[in-house]
Amino acid sequence: MTIQQEGGHVSAEDHAMVQQFYAEHMQLLDAGSVDAWAATFTEDAVFDVPTLPEPLRGREALRESLRRTAKELAEAGIRRRHWHGMVAVFPQEDATLRVRCYALVFSTTLGGQPELHRVCVCEDVLVREDGRLLVRTRKVTRDDLPA
Amino acid sequence: MTIQQEGGHVSAEDHAMVQQFYAEHMQLLDAGSVDAWAATFTEDAVFDVPTLPEPLRGREALRESLRRTAKELAEAGIRRRHWHGMVAVFPQEDATLRVRCYALVFSTTLGGQPELHRVCVCEDVLVREDGRLLVRTRKVTRDDLPA
């Protein structure tokens, strides 16, 4: 297996911006903030994760998916925390940022012990719009599933 | 649940400074470096965590608390590691930094397997004093306890 590292050197500004973006993005996801989370993707975003039978396309599909998941978790008394780390940022010639990072998901049932739920790899293409970042494409793979 | 994101855009300098601050701060905590850790809070800091019956106020209370905890863990042969991530920094008009981040606690008994002990959310107000950051207020919530 090879890891493609093409792309220019990332600036401190871009690296910090990506870290801040993921922090806000994941906190919105885990809070079930449907609209605000969907707004961190482009209108035509493609979101490809192994728990879904096919990629989600566009903000309305993202909203629906999070609305359903947030409801299920709330009813089950479960809190999830998504956690990005080892964030490698590769600026591209078209001004997008390609990111490859690791993603953990922690799961805690009210009154129970916290659990490590998933270990994943996340590959994003981030675009700049009005001075902020948005996810244009996301591909997530899970370590427990065949590649 | 909503997440308040008011506050200005964080600079790369401030984001790096916060990351470095938490790294040093947590390493001092986990090493049981009582005085150096307490010195990373303001004199009048308020530290509100669910494991304590009421918030700690001021450095002497922080020192006492860590001294006791460090002794108990040492006697039990347990090492703890506090780990901040998904660090969202929001500069405020009064030059303080509001931070909302996730916090993990890992616990390892000598000769045993490491364990995920806690999954928390940490909300800090950080102030600048003589070119470095200090915690003025901290509120921690645990995912396994009711909000």
Add this chain to the structure above:
Amino acid sequence: MTIQQEGGHVSAEDHAMVQQFYAEHMQLLDAGSVDAWAATFTEDAVFDVPTLPEPLRGREALRESLRRTAKELAEAGIRRRHWHGMVAVFPQEDATLRVRCYALVFSTTLGGQPELHRVCVCEDVLVREDGRLLVRTRKVTRDDLPA
């Protein structure tokens, strides 16, 4: 136990560079990219980890070690993820960067649940060569083993 913090103030540029370096470095390690990973160390690097009877010295020893580990993990259907966090960077007068950080290792067997495998502390000396960072020395300690 005391934590030595001597060293100057780290710049946003250096902090981001170290974060990006570790992200790429760990992704190469976990992908079993033997040559590319070894190239992130200096030619005369010393790599001291508790799982090895004595420190590895130089890139050829690093390559051999990773080649063997990657083969064993692939045959066992195990994926490992190395994850640095709480990264404290201390610039030294000789232009090297001393780093003290926490290191987690996650382990997932194909079809199984992900596990927290190790909690470690990692102390590196990083040097600059041709505009990029390289590990000159690394000392890792495991929380489950006596100091």
